[in-house]
Amino acid sequence: MSDAQGVRTLAARELELIRTEFAFPLRERIVTNNAASTQPPLALFALLRDVSETYENVHRGQSDASIRTTEMFEASFDTIATWINAPSRRTLSMHRSTTEAINSVMYSLMADFRDGDNVVTTLMEHNSNYVPWHALCREILPRFGRSVQCRLARFDHETGELDLAHLASLVDERTKLVCCTGGSNFLGTKPPLDAVRAIASASGYRRPDGTRGSLLLVDAAQRFASSRVDVEALDADFLAFSFHKLLAPFGVGILYAKESLRESMPPFLYGGDMIAEGQVYPDRVEYNELPWKFSAGTPNILGVIASAQALRLLVDLVGADPGRAWFRTDDALAPEAVDEAMSTVAAHAGFLTQRAMEGLSAIDGLHVYGPPLGAERTPLVAFNVRGHSPFDIARALNAQGVESRAGCHCATLAHHELGIEPAASCRVSFTVYNTREDVDLAVAAVRRAVASPEAFRQAPPADVLRDPAPLA
Structure with missing residues (x-):
């Protein structure tokens, strides 16, 4: 209807x-x-039971079971990329939660902060999109002798709307990063991210590659669960979300990052699958290709498969494409x-x-x-x-x-x-x-x-x- x-x-x-x-x-x-x-959904638990019959590690074996599990795991990244309109799986990394995904941005960018830089976030954020930046500015970087500010934009107490004028007043040519929720988990506010993007882009901050403008990180945990998220339209540099807010079990968060950033940023964690096969020497280590450069250790294989399949099941449940069933397939998902x-x-x-x-x-x-x-x-x-x-x-x-x-x-x-x-x-x-x-x-x-x-x-x-x- x-x-x-x-x-x-x-x-x-x-x-x-x-x-x-x-x-x-x-x-x-x-x-x-x-x-x-x-x-x-119950169907996800049945799927996990069936997958477990041929369960194996990914990227670590030549058995049929390992090959099939790897295919399902990698196809899950493609499903997720399509769901958020990301250019490819190369822009994604898997984490335990939105919280860990945001922390990974903080640690990967940490060495790039210069003395006198600042981070701008808002008073309506989830703690996970404020406390890491508070820790960076008040606890971590001071140990290296660097002074970086964390600034907080106000919101309207009556309507819960983000005060864009105040946000703009806080962003300047030393603002390396602007962090903003895509949807408040208390106020329910959905800030106009296009306006936030424009403010960040106009900052004049000089990036290491010579381009100008502040980076934008969006905490999309609530937005992802209740509306279409299109990273190309949002033009976010980073976007984080978790699947347990949209029908999947606990334990899988995703960080989207523009591919140019992925290529230049150091990994968040080191070891295991993020290393190029056989490329460890006493004097150098070569990293794996994207997106596996950001996939240290054995990943949450079943969690990632279940999360991607939850998206496909949702399409089937609401009858979005009555001509076919998407669940339990690896077919290219129709946007x-x-x-x-x-x-x-x-x-x-x-x-x-x-x-x-x-x-x-x-x-x-x-x-x-x-x-x-x-x-x-x-x-x-x-x-x-x-x-x-x-x-x-x-x-x-x-x-x-x-x-x-x-x-x-x-x-x-x-x-x-x-x-x-x-x-x-x-x-x-x-x-x-x-x-x-x-x-x-x-x-x-x-x-x-x-x-x-x-x-x-x-x-x-x-x-x-x-x-x-x-x-x-």
Whole structure:
């Protein structure tokens, strides 16, 4: 079905079929903590079981099993490249998480920072896109006698929008790097990355190769999970994200970097597959070709395969290309199928988010943070209720079978900036398998928690969570 703007959204029957691919509905869980991690489809576990029958290491054997596993592993990089419209697999490196991917940028660039340089990031960042730069400027580089500043751009306290004028005032000819979230995991803000790119490009910073302009790093963890990410259109120098926020199991993050940077940057980790075959001598070491130059040691082979296949399965689940099935193939993924799939996910999750905001905003004393009702945002709603602890609210939701999250959501700077004490809020978040009923049950649970807090103060977890029935 389509909405008034012509964007295809998921019908009830489609959602019913999608949910049969997951375990959580069988346990009657109301999963609304998807901004932290989504639930993996059962088909992925079946895939991993089947792959394990011929499981072998990659790039380290001549057996049929090793050759086939290597083919699947390398094809996964091609799938991921297509998904984000990267030119090729040569621009990608695999990491354990978005956090590690961002840290790899910090360590690879560390030696290039000159005395007097600065890094500009924002007060709305996930800790992983601030703390590494804080550590670089306050702890690491001072040990080498270099003084580098870390500057923080403000955001509007009412709307959560990035203050572009303040950002521009912080960027100058000594700004080596601008770091910006693609979607706040607390405020829900989606900064205009084209404007951020323009500010970074106009800085005049002289790079080692003689070109001018600041590098741009985008933390796309939330943006990747809820909308189409096109690295060519964004023109980001670096872009990091994780798959556990879009249906895959834990343990795989990706860093995209422009190929010219990949070629010139030193590796993040050393040893194993990042070394060219047989090219280690007492006086020199030759590195492997891209992308394996940034693949030290034995990688998370099954995790990478499952992550790429999760993308293909998503295309099938939302019916983005009804003429064929992409899951369990290594065929070149059609970009238009990716566009359709993520447009559907964005429309569906966006509809649920607006519905949640409408319901929650009607509760007396409840304040929603970030962009107002009707404005574009990532599919999450963070809120506090006057006179109520967000942790008590989350525990009361859990007692009613609704899974949420209370805390700073790793956006500690933004909580402090808003004067929230303690630095915490309650958050519900949605993805492709959530329903209107999930939203309405979550809103009703918040309403009951606010109206009768004592009823949940000592309440045990919901029966279905404490003693779930065995899966069929």
